[in-house]
Amino acid sequence: MAETEQVEAPEQEQKSDQVEAQNVEFSEAQEGDVTADETSLDILLDITMPITVNLGKVEVPFKRLLQLGPGSVLQLDKTVGQPAELCVQGxxxxxxxxVVVxxxxxxxxxxxxGIDPPAQQAEQQE
Structure with a gap:
């Protein structure tokens, strides 16, 4: 059952300096088979996710960063032809x-x- 205690509260605008606090006892949750049916996951399918495309990166000293302006060129760590990285939330x-479209x-x-190419999937099924 719940027990009641008197606890002193911090002084607040001339209000009562006693607050009633109660201990609470929770029943233990029972383990069971929790399954999500297909329809409950359907609501997630319409959520949009921002995708970031990273062409490359470069580190510059803060002093150099302050000197950047129109016409400045930063050489990235990737060469022409290397693939870009696609990220969701980093x-x-x-x-x-x-490409250009x-x-x-x-x-x-x-x-x-994390996804096998179709050729590898076919080999695994044989």
Whole structure:
């Protein structure tokens, strides 16, 4: 059962300096088979996730950073032809090649991490 104790509260605008606190006892949760049916996961399928495409990176001293301006060039750590990294919330999930589609940059997926290419899947099924 719940026990009641008197606890002194910090002084607050001339209010009562006693607060009633009760201990609470919770029943223990029982283990069971919890399964999510397909319809409960469907609500997640419409969530949009921002994807970041990383072309490369460079580290510069703070002094150099302050000197950057229009026309400055920063050489990245990747060479031409190396795939870009695709990330969701900072976690790399794929690589791809940078291409142009209708005048806009795009990414042609090269590899999705954690997923076997179709050829490997076919070999595993045999």
């Amino acid at each position: 976690i790399k999930f794929a690589t791809g090649d940078i 209708d005048g806009c940059y795009a990414v042609r997926m090269k590899e999705v991490l």
